[in-house]
Amino acid sequence: MADDKTTGNVSAGGVDFIREIVMADLAAGNNGGKIITRFPPEPNGYLHIGHSKAICLDFGIASEFGGKCNLRFDDTNPEKEDVEYEQSIINDVRYLGFEPAGIYYASDYFDRMYECAKELIRRGLAYVCDLSADEWKQYLGDLVVPGRESPGRKRTVEENLDLFERMKNGEFADGEKVLRARIDMASPNINMRDPVIYRIRHASHFRHGDKWCIYPMYDYAHPLEDAFEGVTHSFCTLEFEIHRPLYDWVLESLGYKEDARPHQIEFSRLNLSYTVMSKRKLLQLVKEKYVSGWDDPRMPTICGMRRRGVPAAALRRMNRIVGITKYDGVTDVALLEHCVREELNSSCRRYMAVLDPLPVRIVNYPDNGVEPLDAVNNPEDESAGVRKLEFGPELYIERSDFMMEPPKGYFRLSPGSEVRLRYGYYLTCVKANVDADGKVTSLECTIDPESRGGTSPDGRKVKGTIHWVNAATAVKAEIRLYDRLFSVEAPGAGGVDFLTQLNPDSFKKITGYVEPALAEVPTGTAVQFERTGYFAVDPDGCSAAPVFNRTVGLKDAWNKQNKGK
Ligand code: ATP
Ligand code: MG
Numbered sequence: 001m002a003d004d005k006t007t008g009n010v011s012a013g014g015v016d017f018i019r020e021i022v023m024a025d026l027a028a029g030n031n032g033g034k035i036i037t038r039f040p041p042e043p044n045g046y047l048h049i050g051h052s053k054a055i056c057l058d059f060g061i062a063s064e065f066g067g068k069c070n071l072r073f074d075d076t077n078p079e080k081e082d083v084e085y086e087q088s089i090i091n092d093v094r095y096l097g098f099e100p101a102g103i104y105y106a107s108d109y110f111d112r113m114y115e116c117a118k119e120l121i122r123r124g125l126a127y128v129c130d131l132s133a134d135e136w137k138q139y140l141g142d143l144v145v146p147g148r149e150s151p152g153r154k155r156t157v158e159e160n161l162d163l164f165e166r167m168k169n170g171e172f173a174d175g176e177k178v179l180r181a182r183i184d185m186a187s188p189n190i191n192m193r194d195p196v197i198y199r200i201r202h203a204s205h206f207r208h209g210d211k212w213c214i215y216p217m218y219d220y221a222h223p224l225e226d227a228f229e230g231v232t233h234s235f236c237t238l239e240f241e242i243h244r245p246l247y248d249w250v251l252e253s254l255g256y257k258e259d260a261r262p263h264q265i266e267f268s269r270l271n272l273s274y275t276v277m278s279k280r281k282l283l284q285l286v287k288e289k290y291v292s293g294w295d296d297p298r299m300p301t302i303c304g305m306r307r308r309g310v311p312a313a314a315l316r317r318m319n320r321i322v323g324i325t326k327y328d329g330v331t332d333v334a335l336l337e338h339c340v341r342e343e344l345n346s347s348c349r350r351y352m353a354v355l356d357p358l359p360v361r362i363v364n365y366p367d368n369g370v371e372p373l374d375a376v377n378n379p380e381d382e383s384a385g386v387r388k389l390e391f392g393p394e395l396y397i398e399r400s401d402f403m404m405e406p407p408k409g410y411f412r413l414s415p416g417s418e419v420r421l422r423y424g425y426y427l428t429c430v431k432a433n434v435d436a437d438g439k440v441t442s443l444e445c446t447i448d449p450e451s452r453g454g455t456s457p458d459g460r461k462v463k464g465t466i467h468w469v470n471a472a473t474a475v476k477a478e479i480r481l482y483d484r485l486f487s488v489e490a491p492g493a494g495g496v497d498f499l500t501q502l503n504p505d506s507f508k509k510i511t512g513y514v515e516p517a518l519a520e521v522p523t524g525t526a527v528q529f530e531r532t533g534y535f536a537v538d539p540d541g542c543s544a545a546p547v548f549n550r551t552v553g554l555k556d557a558w559n560k561q562n563k564g565k
């Protein structure tokens with residue numbers, strides 16, 4: 001499957017409904033044949049893997065159809081937004097492989113939005129309302145009872161213009177007045193019952209300080225932001241479907257023509273098993289220190305995934321497979337892990353690292369002997385070449401690769417048995433040293449000097465091949481073993497406190513030994529530890545004391561489950 005940085009539908013076996021709409025619009029020459037999309041995050045938290053679905057769609061459509069996609073910060077809520085989030089969002093979009101055509105801020109349109117609101121008032125389509133929050137609820141009605149008209153609805157245009165200006169000038173307290181659209185208090189869609197379009201908030205905005213004390217509501221602001229930028233297709237998640245009539249109303253009321261204005265199209269959000277994605281919950285995990293930060297490698301944030309070693313191409317691949325539909329569902333996190341393995345298998349280099357070291361002394365090898373052996377960097381990619389590995393008389397092997405009393409079918413090392421050392425020699429265990437508790441402390445072994453490179457000297461076969469590092473040159477490394485953050489498929493479902501469902505074994509720190517070349521791998525790079533898993537170099541380490549994060553193990557649960565499907 002080609003990775004063309006689009007969500008595409010290569011595997012979905014057909015064009016998804018959004019691409020059908022886009023192609024039909026292009027064919028009809030709507031919007032002057034232009035395709036302009038936007039990704040509109042609120043800068044009130046870090047982006048997570050759910051956002052990656054929207055990013056792949058917004059930027060993907062633009063790149064597939066010769067259009068452009070803006071990054072627009074939807075910063076219309078002064079209280080929760082922060083510049084810290086803004087920079088992380090830009091970094092994350094770029095990490096995913098996309099470059100915004102422009103970076104915009106909803107708050108930069110506040111003057112224009114204010115003028116539009118005055119225009120609505122002049123057209124008799126908006127009015128100032130003084131109902132308290134409680135009264136507002138009573139007036140609203142419900143699904144069977146139509147709403148009642150607020151007394152403010154009878155105000156004249158002049159009165160409304162005057163009051164709205166005074167709201168802007170700070171003459172009223174928070175909640176004292178609102179500006180409402182004048183639509184239909186009997187509408188079956190409650191969103192259309194004269195919705196609030198401006199509210200008073202005496203709060204500092206992170207970009208505009210105290211310039212404003214009235215702030216536009218999402219349903220009013222969003223269509224205007226789209227229209228100001230010339231957006232043609234405005235994609236959002238399904239929960240906004242019932243807001244679409246209001247989106248259209250705002251634009252139509254202000255004179256935007258049907259075939260030359262943005263259209264909102266909804267798709268289903270991404271949900272992942274074993275994962276929480278609400279910003280509120282993610283914030284709680286960070287604030288209450290259940291994780292080390294937003295970029296903790298167990299977090300579903302883009303920055304967490306990057307630190308864990310998840311390549312952007314794997315996220316794009318997963319989104320492509322999930323596809324774009326109108327049906328809500330939960331994606332198995334094993335699919336993400338599968339995509340990570342597929343990407344890393346083809347792209348990353350293999351190295352040897354021993355996570356639980358058992359010392360081995362080779363008794364028939366010269367005490368100070370050193371010998372360079374050739375090792376293949378990536379069997380999936382010949383251009384990655386070969387490197388030299390140093391062999392010597394003292395090695396470390398994985399403790400789990402030795403058994404004192406092996407069961408039948410155990411092909412690794414045991415007293416008297418023979419295995420192949422990867423890229424090295426055939427190795428036979430002649431003695432296991434044991435401490436008072438019966439724990440194996442070290443092994444004494446011999447090699448067959450004729451088997452250099454791991455090839456059989458006489459047709460004799462060995463079934464097991466194990467990895468190793470040379471004790472004289474290996475580098476001690478901190479290895480962080482990560483697993484899923486939650487131990488249940490749907491954390492928080494059924495009203496259970498999601499914090500009680502954290503996986504107690506989601507993080508374990510161990511010390512291992514890695515071949516020297518691994519200490520020189522740049523921070524952020526993903527590698528395969530042969531036979532163990534995929535790991536990424538963590539910024540906490542340095543070449544003298546490297547730190548590795550386990551991205552994912554080698555076994556693919558998704559492949560197994562989905563075989564033959
Ligand atoms: P929250 O409700 O947790 O604050 P949000 O969805 O409101 O998150 P925004 O910053 O407003 O977060 O999201 C920006 C864009 O990303 C929106 O268009 C939103 O629909 C989309 N998005 C957010 N979460 C998902 C998801 N899980 N799957 C697909 N798209 C998503
Ligand atoms: Mg939002």
